[in-house]
Amino acid sequence: MRLALIIAVLLTLVAAPARATDPAYIVIDVGRGVVLNHHDANQLWPPASITKLMTAYLTFKAMQAGQLRPTSPVVVTANAVAEPPSKMGYRSGTIVTVDNALKMLIVRSANDIAVALGETVAGSEANFVAMMNQEARRLGMNATRFANPNGLPASGQVTTARDLAVLGRAVWMDFPQYREYFRISAIRAGRKILRSHNTLLERYRGTNGMKTGFICASGFNVVATATRRGRTLMVVVLGETSAADRAETAAGLLNGGFRGLLSGVIGQKLATFQTQPAPGSAVNLRKEICETKRARKAKLGRSALDPKFVLMEPVRVFTGKADPLPPKGQAGRPAVNIPLPRLRPPYPDSAALSNGITVQ
Template identity: 50%
Template sequence: MSSSLLRRFTVGFAALTGLLGASLAGIRAAEAVTVPILVADVDSGKVIYAQAPTDPWYPASITKLMTTYVALDLVRQGKVSLDSMITISAAAAAEPPSKMGFKPGTQLTLDNALKIIMVKSANDIAYAIGETLGGSIDNFAAMMNETAQRIGMHDSHWYNPNGLPDPRQWTSARDMAVLARALIRDFPDNHDLFSISAIQFGRAVMANHNGLLGRYPGTDGMKTGFICSGGFNVVATATRNGRRIITIVMGQPSPRERDVKAADLFDYAFTQSAGWTSPTLDALPASALPQPPDMRPFVCGGKKAPAIEDGPGAISAPGSAAQLIGGSAANSPALAMAAFSNPALRSRTLPPRAPLQPIAVWIGRNPAEGQQILDAQAAEQKAAAANTRAAKLEAAKAKRIAALEAAKQARAERAERAKATKEAAKTAPKPAAKVAAKPARPLPHAASAYTATTAPSMPEAKPGKGLSKPAPKTAAHKQAPVKKPADKKASAEE
């Protein structure tokens, strides 16, 4: 390798490392986390670029690639077929989103189940695959671990088939590259499974969560994943001029940044040739980390976490690293990598998605049986809704009748109380009437207001005289005052 080319590689890798760590710039230096990145050639297994490739990481739904390998391997061995029926158990139906929401007891073919988990990333379907093919989730997880070791995955530990959070379940970027190569190598007839743009179930059309499909030219797989602890991950493959590249990007804070970084890595990788000095996937050194970092504080923080596997991907303005630096990237890897640190590039998105081409999926053994099941379920739902409405109407009617009866009863009780009160009033003994003080007989106009305190009696006769005169009239009776001698004035006022 010439010194000029080596210098360009050095500058390019330095620029790339600066960009890929930019999303974690807010983390304190003591808490810095290097997110795993890996770009490799599919045919040779040579590494084009690697950053923390063997560090343990929470895989999220890229776990479903491992589930799919185990299922296709069982088909290859003749133990099951793509027409084998997968049954949704109550435990599978209880798995959190993303999910199809099928009722317990629903059945579908393994072929349809695999299409659904690759496109919709349905956790209930992946769980049902594990239960049905393994007999139990623990048995299927053991099959996943045995298969991983056999195909050369050294950093992975599997405990469930759908990638929902489990602190014991992790993988590495290198292991996912090994798995992607094994899927392409061992099951060439099934590679279209990883590039379906959308599925259609009944009238519902569900687009693939992979934001590179239909946006980045040449993308032909594979799978995305998200949980708060692992961030937004993707295992992607793209082909250009007969050459296929694998890109793994993990721990990103959003689907857009994940998709754009993967696209820029593809742009860079297709300008490079993995020479004899490039390491192979097997030659990458083991990580010193004992367990994965928890990205939850940096990806989800205190906010509500995004719905698992529901990231819409990039859908805005076109543009690539090569286009935004004037087309010089194709001939200058160093410039292409340096362009990654450009803020305009970091904020860009990919072109709008090409029109979807949905693939039909169904429950039951075939579309006709699936339609019959859907019709029966629709009839049941309609009947249940009608019963619910009838029950509500009946309950409202009963409530009105009860209210009327209660009002009638209350009126009757009030009338009864009034009648009882009236009867009691009739039969009760009358209380003794108070004898009102007999008003004094009005005094004649000539009477005085002041009368004697003792009862009048006959005056005592004096010798030689007749009866005495009546008592003098008082002033209280408001009659004309009696003229009195002046010498008696003080006595009268007193």
Template identity: 50%
Template sequence: MVRPAKLLLALMMALLLAVRPAMAIPQLLIDMQSGEVLYEQQAGQPWHPASLTKLMTAYLAFEAVARGRLSLSSPVTMSRNALKAPPSKMGFPVDTALTLEDALYILIVKSANDVATAIAETVGGTEENFVAEMNRAASRLGLTGTHFSNANGLHDPDQYTTARDMALLALTIRAQYPQYDDMFATRVLRFGKSRLESQNDLLTGYAGATGMKTGYVCSSGLNIVATADRRGRSLMAVVFGGSSGRERGEMAASLLDRGFSGQLRGTGRLITNLGNTGGQPTDMRPYLCGSEAADYVAERKRDFPFGLEGQPSYLDDDIAPREVRVSILGRLRDIPLPRKRPYYAAPIQILPAVVTVEAGGGVPLPRPRPNR
């Protein structure tokens, strides 16, 4: 039985779509099991990814672990270069280390730019090497409308993607590395006495939500890749250019809701068959951080009022957040050096840890020490 609130939402959405022209910002809904596009609008339009960039950063870290180059317990150490990144950041002092696993949780949940750079340096040796690998991976995965300039998503005019490409990357992560699903489903990190919270409102407001990532810079607006499972179906919504966190979350939830309810039945096309348009990425800065911002945001509220005070919301479920505690390993390079050893003219032979006594003894002796 359809709840009256959900029926009202469906009627309001139908009226908005009938009265107003299509919204200008990219939107995409994918069936994750078949790869079918259930709905798309400007999905091939170039756009600045903001922190959705960190999906590729995470992907390459997962790949490094899979290939045995790193493990989840490998240390990620903060460099001076990483610390220079502007907020959002953790601000750990130079030489502070944490495990790759905890660094990935901070990357995905807190979206810390300094930690993203530190992961890039750990995986690639330098951030420059890592960015080159990001672009090679984008080419390998068929992300034909994507180019990366950094590992954290801070604005660069030459860093761009499309909703189609981000959906394809997210689908690849889910398919190849399902063991990391819990990272994307985590809403809260506990670090010491601090509580670090994801900006993905679906994780606590939309039943069945499973992740993935949000992002924002002035030139991109508020972006999201959001996934959810309901009644045996798995769907993914991508929204670029939201004017607020409210609009971003409500719009993603509305796409998912209409997909699960059958209102969006599909286009018959696969995500891999969607094309990218090329051209220059849209710059949302004038509309969100410039002189036109007040008028634009007011217009967006009129066009998409869901979630505003007194209006119905797609994010009306009450879900306990998944929480994970993270910590640091310490400042590795500040560990005192061992006391100076005596100098030996010849190298010391490395002996087995246990030496067996002569016949009849049977008790292992300590390893012989060098003569001093």
């Protein structure tokens, strides 16, 4: 029976022709903070939009400290407007709330909003990048260097699958009150419905979301968590060749973790696992991902993904309706107890995580 399960898990992973660089991945038990399995988890890699997990983390930290609250204003500056897509595309001077900015950041992966949030938290993009790197060092992300708040290509901006697992776990453990943001599968901005690139949100039961990323140099990346029978696992996959393969690989690894079929470094603490990067430069998959015509991967056996299910209606986001801007030179307004929107209908397998908050 165990052999059959192992074969079943392997068949859920994607069969692929030989390639110059195989995807890197790591699977961890979030609650225990231990590594279940990995491949090249210390290989340097461009983080792409998974960078926005750190942007969200520092925003959550500012909210928890009382520097910001959900209704605090985020001004879209000319510097933010200049960022390339994906973006919300607002004009310079547009104001959104921190709450709406976080939804746009996480679901739309909006590069302009990432910069605007960074400027709101730290006063300038440069100050925010310095905060990102300071926080990365504090968390033990020893191989990671950030150069911007959104993950767009930048010299020296690198990370590893292991470091992203450290960051993802910190987001999950340090700010449980904000986990619901990552479960939103779509937002509605005016007449537009903008859907998350995280296929797992509507194709993997028990998923809690997190963040995807893509640039040519990095390939298709994802940090994803899922909870089943009270146990939460996290997978980081870097360098897949398509969004579909990224989701399939992540789901297969999660299945293996939940079924107890992953082995190799079981029980080793994430905090002490591969704390230094592998020697050499960061992976650059531009030629392979964006400049080479590839045949689609053939799938073996049954998909690790579930049939698509309907999670929720898109969550509305809007401009304006923020607190008044504080006087020039004054810090953000004091925090008050404003509830975070909760998804509706209830998310599968999430009853134990509900904190009784309601949808706006």
